[in-house]
Amino acid sequence: MSEWIYSFLLRLYPAQFRERFEGEALQLLRDRLGEERGALRRLRLWMDLFADMALGLPQAYRNSYALEATAPGWAAAHAGFPAFRMLEQEPLRPSSVALGSMVATGTLALFVFVMGHVAAYHPSSNFLERLNAAAGSERNPDAQAVAERLERQLGALSRQQECSFEKLELHPGNIGYVKLRWFANPALCGDVAEAVMSRLGQTDAVIFDLRDTRGGYPEMVRMMAGALFDHPVEWYNPRATSPAELKTVPLTSGNGLASKPVFILTSSNTFSGAEHFAYNLKTMKRATIVGETTSGASHGPPGAQAARQADVKPVWEGTGVQPDVHVDADHALAVAEKLALDAIQKK
Amino acid sequence: MQLQSLIDISIIDGAMPKRKLNPLPSAAFQILLSLADSDLHGYAIMRQVEEQTNGRMRLGPGTLYSSIQALLEEGCIEELEPGADASAEEERRRVYRLTTAGRKLARAEAGRLADLLRVARVKKVFKGDYV
Numbered sequence: 001m002s003e004w005i006y007s008f009l010l011r012l013y014p015a016q017f018r019e020r021f022e023g024e025a026l027q028l029l030r031d032r033l034g035e036e037r038g039a040l041r042r043l044r045l046w047m048d049l050f051a052d053m054a055l056g057l058p059q060a061y062r063n064s065y066a067l068e069a070t071a072p073g074w075a076a077a078h079a080g081f082p083a084f085r086m087l088e089q090e091p092l093r094p095s096s097v098a099l100g101s102m103v104a105t106g107t108l109a110l111f112v113f114v115m116g117h118v119a120a121y122h123p124s125s126n127f128l129e130r131l132n133a134a135a136g137s138e139r140n141p142d143a144q145a146v147a148e149r150l151e152r153q154l155g156a157l158s159r160q161q162e163c164s165f166e167k168l169e170l171h172p173g174n175i176g177y178v179k180l181r182w183f184a185n186p187a188l189c190g191d192v193a194e195a196v197m198s199r200l201g202q203t204d205a206v207i208f209d210l211r212d213t214r215g216g217y218p219e220m221v222r223m224m225a226g227a228l229f230d231h232p233v234e235w236y237n238p239r240a241t242s243p244a245e246l247k248t249v250p251l252t253s254g255n256g257l258a259s260k261p262v263f264i265l266t267s268s269n270t271f272s273g274a275e276h277f278a279y280n281l282k283t284m285k286r287a288t289i290v291g292e293t294t295s296g297a298s299h300g301p302p303g304a305q306a307a308r309q310a311d312v313k314p315v316w317e318g319t320g321v322q323p324d325v326h327v328d329a330d331h332a333l334a335v336a337e338k339l340a341l342d343a344i345q346k347k
Numbered sequence: 348m349q350l351q352s353l354i355d356i357s358i359i360d361g362a363m364p365k366r367k368l369n370p371l372p373s374a375a376f377q378i379l380l381s382l383a384d385s386d387l388h389g390y391a392i393m394r395q396v397e398e399q400t401n402g403r404m405r406l407g408p409g410t411l412y413s414s415i416q417a418l419l420e421e422g423c424i425e426e427l428e429p430g431a432d433a434s435a436e437e438e439r440r441r442v443y444r445l446t447t448a449g450r451k452l453a454r455a456e457a458g459r460l461a462d463l464l465r466v467a468r469v470k471k472v473f474k475g476d477y478v
Contacts, residue, residue, distance in 0.1 A: 006408075017413065023439045024389050025408035031390045052407020059372075060413040064420060 002033055002042075006049065012057060014094065016065035061095040116150060163189035164216070165196055167209070173341045176203035177333075183216025183273045186223050193220065194251060197227035201257040205340035208277075209265045211291060211329050215272030219245070225277060227251045228286055230258035236280050238314045261343040263336040266291040266321065267329030276314065279321045288339060289323040291332035296320030368421050371456050374406060374414045379423065379445060379453040386427060388440040389415070415443065423449030 006029050010022055029049075036045050160168060167179035178196065186193070200206050222235055226248030235248050251257075264278050264287045275294045281287035296319050327335045368375060374396075381387060381395035392415075393406045406414070418424045427442040445453070467473065 013409065017416065020416065021408075021412040024441060025412055027439045028390045028393065028408050028411070048405050048407050052409045052411075055374075056407060056409020056411075056413050059417065060409060063413055063416045065416065 002046075003029060009049075009053065012053070013060050014063075014065070017060045017063070020065070058095075061093065064093070159192050160196070163192040165192065168196060168199075170203065171207070171337060173337075173344060174204040175337060175340050175344075176200040176206045177209065178206070179209040180213045180274070182214060183218075183220040183224070183277070185217050186220045189220070190223065193224055194227070194253070197224060197251060197257060198253050201260070203260065204344045205261045205263070206257070207263045207265065207333070207336050207340060208287075209333065210270050210274040210278060211265050211267040211332065212269055213271065213274035214269075215274060218273060218276065221273045221277045222248055225280060225286075228257055228262055228281070233284065236283070237276070261340060262287040263340055264289050264291075265329070265332040265336055266294050266323055267332070268292050268295055268320075269329075270294040270321075271297060275316050275321050279314070279316050282321060282324065288325065288336075289321065290325045290336040290339065291323050291327060292329050293322055294320040368417060368423070368452065371452065372414065374404070374410050375418055375423075376453065376456050377404060377406075378411075378414055378418060379449055379456075382424060382443060382445040383450070383453065386442050386444040388442045390440065392443070418449065421448075422446060423452055 003026060007022070007026060010018055010025060032045060036042065163184045164180055164182035165178060166181050167177065169177045171177045176199070178200070184193075218237060218239065222237070222245065225235070226232070227250065229248060230250050232247045232249060235246050237245055240246050262281065264281065266274075266278055266289055270278065270291075271294070275296070278287070278289055278294065282289050294316065296316055325335060325339070377396045377400065378392055380399060381392050387395060389408075389411055393411055397405050415424065419426065423446060424443045425446050427444055429441070
């Protein structure tokens with residue numbers, strides 16, 4: 001009976017261990033059973049066996065049981081050939097698999113944790129944070145709400161980044177601040193641009209940072225400018241290919257942006273589509289340009305149209321767009337913020 | 348948990364340091380000592396260890412044979428071929444012998460313990476008892 005129970009317990013050991021030592025282990029047990037008789041000694045025997053189980057099992061799994069796979073035999077078989085030795089010569093041990101999965105799970109958990117925190121402290125997420133706070137979810141948010149919000153923020157953030165809205169922040173005095181790298185394709189980013197513009201409608205003044213904007217799609221320029229008016233306005237575009245491109249379109253959702261003061265930051269690195277945006281809003285006196293004279297470099301529209309329309313030069317080409325307030329690009333934001341606060345107070 | 352134990356590179360090179368036996372577990376050391384003056388089979392090793400530790404250490408089959416396996420893998424002990432006229436029972440009881448490397452390892456461990464003992468004496472841990 002005891003022997004039967006123990007041979008069952010032996011199944012917990014690795015196969016190689018059983019193959020090699022099962023007979024010996026059972027023989028040892030038989031010897032002890034033969035020698036240790038009486039209830040007390042038998043009890044001690046079984047306590048020994050269970051204690052042994054706890055100590056011996058981990059060690060049994062640590063052993064490699066790879067005595068046969070020794071180097072000389074392998075080297076002799078492949079003499080004269082440069083080759084790598086394969087680790088697979090030894091079968092994967094169960095303990096290695098368990099350890100590997102534990103480490104992998106731990107690493108993944110750490111990664112998820114870190115990623116969550118990076119997103120939570122990203123400066124541009126402040127804006128979305130406040131947006132959500134308005135809905136009253138900031139106080140006592142339960143875990144589900146936090147998870148959902150995080151997911152939404154991550155999704156919104158990545159779309160926002162994809163569409164070249166590098167920063168979207170709420171600055172002191174309820175000033176909306178947008179930093180653009182590029183006027184993205186309206187076919188792909190029209191919804192994002194519209195969401196950004198309608199959110200800006202809830203602020204008291206808007207600053208467009210075009211100091212590092214290299215240009216973009218003329219249609220996106222026209223669309224974003226259109227959101228600054230509550231009615232269609234004449235739109236200067238020397239390269240327009242249809243009459244529709246010579247008028248702006250207000251946002252269909254409607255917003256309060258039309259009455260808000262707008263400031264545009266420029267630098268000598270402001271190019272092409274960004275100059276287009278600044279030039280039009282300046283001539284319409286819709287925006288105050290703060291910063292440096294723009295590059296004025298020649299930039300045709302992308303693709304095949306460039307060749308056809310290269311002779312049509314916009315008025316700012318060669319000269320750049322002059323700012324209303326001349327100031328170093330590095331100080332433009334601070335100056336614009338001050339001007340915006342003044343403008344808000346005057347109203 | 349040591350990172351080292353995740354990657355078993357000992358099979359690449361037979362001359363790797365004795366990873367599993369560093370530090371030497373007390374069970375393995377006791378087995379080496381039990382084999383120092385005679386070649387024994389598993390059950391005899393267990394009895395010998397029990398005797399030399401005054402009954403404090405009774406090795407169960409799991410600990411005994413996994414230690415034996417580790418010592419075999421590191422080349423500290425070797426298994427004797429059963430004689431041609433061995434019975435089935437004798438064949439099951441495999442006999443083990445200490446190798447030169449095993450003797451060297453046992454000596455090193457004993458030396459380490461002797462050093463410890465010397466320190467304990469200098470620090471008067473034994474309070475006048477003669478050890």
